Amino acid sequence: MTRKRIIKPVVDLLRNPDGPRDRQLLFGDEVDVFETSDGWARVTAKKDGYPGWVSSDQLGPETAGTHWVTAPATHAYEQPDMKSPDRATLSFGSKLNVLSEHGKFLETELGFIPAIHAKLSETRLTDPVAVAELFLGTPYLWGGNSRFGIDCSGLVQAGLLACGTPCPGDSGDQERELGKPLPAGTEPKRGDLLFWKGHVAWIYGENMLLHANAYHMDVTFEPMDQAITRILEQGDGPVTSHKRL
Incomplete structure (x- = not known):
């Protein structure tokens, strides 16, 4: 068994390779990988123990996220500028590694996201x-x-x-x-x-x-x-x- 994380904004967790979607995983979600075969990985989600299959190219090395997205959704931009091209759109709950701070933006591996849209990974909401x-x-x-x-x-x-x-x-x-x-x-x-x-x-x-x-x-x-x-x-x-x- 190896620990990996999701590296795409939203990934379908399939019942079997090329099978129906049972649930979804978000960027930064951690999974335990039990088996790989023909470009597919059999995994279990760390957050809830849900089993399923994902494409192997949707997985990357395990890293401890520093922040998570607390806005309903956010964009990752090429530059710390809301007028620059956006590279990806992330959902509430996505986990990120912040590399540096640039004014009102946080630099992540995907690009720059508005700092107001994320909180530190240990932050918990109350309602x-x-x-x-x-x-x-x-x-x-x-x-x-x-x-x-x-x-x-x-x-x-x-x-x-x-x-x-x-x-x-x-x-x-x-x-x-x-x-x-x-x-x-x-x-x-x-x-x-x-x-x-x-x-x-x-x-x-x-x-x-x-x-x-x-x-x-x-x-x-x-x-x-x-x-x-x-x-x-x-x-x-x-x-x-x-x-x-």
Whole structure:
């Protein structure tokens, strides 16, 4: 086994070589490599233990990131100048190695990013729902984990990992492993999670959910009672659990 890191802005974590996407990895994410074959690597993500396959050219040497992207997304520019050409676009949660500081910009291996868009690697945020809110309007993408496309469990994971709380990648595992189950009829509280079979949503406030869903095809607010009725009527069943972290 060897430790590597992702060197592309967003990488699909595939079920098997040339297979379907299960999740995604972001620039700087660390992975353990267990096998390589015909240009493919079988890996496990360090952040959540998720297994899968990535193309070997999407991997580079392990390095300890100094910073991470805390803006919804950012550009890496050729020069410390917002009018210079951009080289790459990075999502919230990407990990970077800062080489030097240039005024309002940080020099990284990809180029220069605005310093206001990143924090030191040890920094943890405090409100996972506020983190999830950064993704409002992000297109829904099955298995997505970035500002460019995300699904329900990716939205929950983004919020919790940013606040230093371990979180599995899939909603079924999240339902089993996260929080404390609450009795039916418990008054919802901001930061609670509501689960259905194959779906999860943040409780944002009184009668309001924040979730990535295929009905709206993006990250959106939706009244809780409306969502519960809609999901039941479309044949996806009732709420399976209400959990508090």
